[in-house]
Amino acid sequence: xxxxxxxxxxxxxxxxxxxxxxxxxxxxxxxxxxxxxxxxxxxxxxxxxxxxxxxxxxxxxxxxxxxxxxxxxxxxxxxxxxxxxxxxxxxxxxxxxxxxxxxxxxxxxxxxxxxxxxxxxxxxxxxxxxxxxxxxxxxxxxxxxxxxxxxxxxxxxxxxxxxxxxxxxxxxxxxxxxxxxxxxxxxxxxxxxxxxxxxxxxxxxxxxxxxxxxxxxxxxxxxxxxxxxxxxxxxxxxxxxxxxxxxxxxxxxx
Amino acid sequence: xxxxxxxxxxxxxxxxxxxxxxxxxxxxxxxxxxxxxxxxxxxxxxxxxxxxxxxxxxxxxxxxxxxxxxxxxxxxxxxxxxxxxxxxxxxxxxxxxxxxxxxxxxxxxxxxxxxxxxxxxxxxxxxxxxxxxxxxxxxxxxxxxxxxxxxxxxxxxxxxxxxxxxxxxxxxxxxxxxxxxxxxxxxxxxxxxxxxxxxxxxxxxxxxxxxxxxxxxxxxxxxxxxxxxxxxxxxxxxxxxxxxxxxxxxxxxx
Numbered sequence: 001x002x003x004x005x006x007x008x009x010x011x012x013x014x015x016x017x018x019x020x021x022x023x024x025x026x027x028x029x030x031x032x033x034x035x036x037x038x039x040x041x042x043x044x045x046x047x048x049x050x051x052x053x054x055x056x057x058x059x060x061x062x063x064x065x066x067x068x069x070x071x072x073x074x075x076x077x078x079x080x081x082x083x084x085x086x087x088x089x090x091x092x093x094x095x096x097x098x099x100x101x102x103x104x105x106x107x108x109x110x111x112x113x114x115x116x117x118x119x120x121x122x123x124x125x126x127x128x129x130x131x132x133x134x135x136x137x138x139x140x141x142x143x144x145x146x147x148x149x150x151x152x153x154x155x156x157x158x159x160x161x162x163x164x165x166x167x168x169x170x171x172x173x174x175x176x177x178x179x180x181x182x183x184x185x186x187x188x189x190x191x192x193x194x195x196x197x198x199x200x201x202x203x204x205x206x207x208x209x210x211x212x213x214x215x216x217x218x219x220x221x222x223x224x225x226x227x228x229x230x231x232x233x234x235x236x237x238x239x240x241x242x243x244x245x246x247x248x249x250x251x252x253x254x
Numbered sequence: 255x256x257x258x259x260x261x262x263x264x265x266x267x268x269x270x271x272x273x274x275x276x277x278x279x280x281x282x283x284x285x286x287x288x289x290x291x292x293x294x295x296x297x298x299x300x301x302x303x304x305x306x307x308x309x310x311x312x313x314x315x316x317x318x319x320x321x322x323x324x325x326x327x328x329x330x331x332x333x334x335x336x337x338x339x340x341x342x343x344x345x346x347x348x349x350x351x352x353x354x355x356x357x358x359x360x361x362x363x364x365x366x367x368x369x370x371x372x373x374x375x376x377x378x379x380x381x382x383x384x385x386x387x388x389x390x391x392x393x394x395x396x397x398x399x400x401x402x403x404x405x406x407x408x409x410x411x412x413x414x415x416x417x418x419x420x421x422x423x424x425x426x427x428x429x430x431x432x433x434x435x436x437x438x439x440x441x442x443x444x445x446x447x448x449x450x451x452x453x454x455x456x457x458x459x460x461x462x463x464x465x466x467x468x469x470x471x472x473x474x475x476x477x478x479x480x481x482x483x484x485x486x487x488x489x490x491x492x493x494x495x496x497x498x499x500x501x502x503x504x505x506x507x508x
Contacts, residue, residue, distance in 0.1 A: 218442060
């Protein structure tokens with residue numbers, strides 16, 4: 001795992017791929033065949049202009065009520081409602097929502113940390129389509145670096161219902177075999193495996209957070225190198241982050 | 255991440271630490287200061303004699319009923335009930351339980367894969383006290399290898415309610431700073447962080463699964479090397495896997 005240092009604060013419209021490749025080059029890191037680039041959702045969202053000015057938000061009655069119950073800023077709650085298809089649970093300071101993208105997590109992935117609030121309080125939404133972001137970034141990385149066999153994972157950090165502490169997860173990807181399906185395979189005693197589906201993309205994202213950090217480290221891009229490319233990489237455009245969202249009819253915790 | 259190859263099938267009573275150090279030595283891998291050893295729960299459970307013979311289980315009425323509803327083997331269901339303090343959800347082929355250790359997951363962590371069933375069907379329970387197992391293994395590793403600053407993580411693979419595919423998690427540990435608490439710290443714009451608690455132990459466990467595999471790979475031990483020891487390691491005996499279990503009064507999805 002190689003953290004790319006020297007990436008500046010990202011602004012709307014920034015050319016992320018050039019910035020990443022320049023920063024890597026400055027650190028004498030070159031992209032190699034088989035690499036998986038993990039990129040923090042935050043810098044993608046910023047470059048895509050997903051920052052919202054809270055002063056411009058007019059909370060609805062529904063948002064105001066949920067804000068009262070959760071003691072959150074009604075404008076933040078309005079953004080969460082706008083970004084979500086379903087609120088699963090809420091309590092003081094916590095709203096668990098299903099994002100319109102299908103991703104379940106706290107506050108529909110909306111975040112206020114590591115954002116410049118000096119000219120008014122702001123909030124950062126998830127990228128509009130993280131799989132599409134990953135796809136574009138991957139194509140651009142391939143074009144600019146000349147390296148063909150790479151994967152891109154858009155990372156975020158999630159809480160989980162029964163375990164303390166956030167972990168890194170993949171909310172979008174391109175070029176990565178997201179789920180390793182062993183169902184129907186056999187174990188070492190040749191017994192049929194009933195239910196072994198391994199989430200490679202989340203594992204890569206989570207590994208990357210060990211280097212990325214989440215607060216003041218300012219390492220929003222990590223190269224994960226040395227994994228088996230046959231196991232991890234693919235050119236199948238259908239392999240992307242949406243495969244990770246558990247279908248509603250399998251959700252036991254709505 | 256360095257997978258230790260050549261570890262044989264583990265039997266009850268086996269000296270795990272000697273086996274691991276021998277296998278590492280055969281592969282010309284030596285333990286270094288700062289290493290974190292991830293060890294699959296399965297080989298610890300086997301060495302501790304946690305294999306149960308299903309023929310010896312007499313399912314209760316409760317187990318029989320839950321087995322009917324879930325179409326599972328009543329003897330397996332009896333084991334799950336015996337190991338659990340609470341059944342959270344169940345449906346065909348799935349029982350989500352809170353293990354008596356506090357860990358929430360499918361089937362109370364009981365597993366039937368990669369087990370020798372030739373003289374009767376068996377099931378493998380979690381280690382009795384995974385933190386204690388980790389503590390003993392760490393002390394023994396320190397003693398036998400002469401390396402002082404190491405961590406041990408007992409890994410398992412978990413499903414999650416809203417995401418497909420299993421990820422590696424830590425169900426026990428010793429010597430590792432399990433949760434990195436940034437709450438009350440500041441971000442790069444000096445804004446106070448409200449809720450940033452990072453689960454380092456799960457990240458290490460999940461990273462290790464990229465090398466470990468979960469079915470036929472037979473790499474039950476992975477060394478994670480090169481992480482910042484000040485951030486990741488500790489001698490505090492209070493730092494262990496139980497810190498990961500979310501307290502019942504914070505559980506929004508019972």
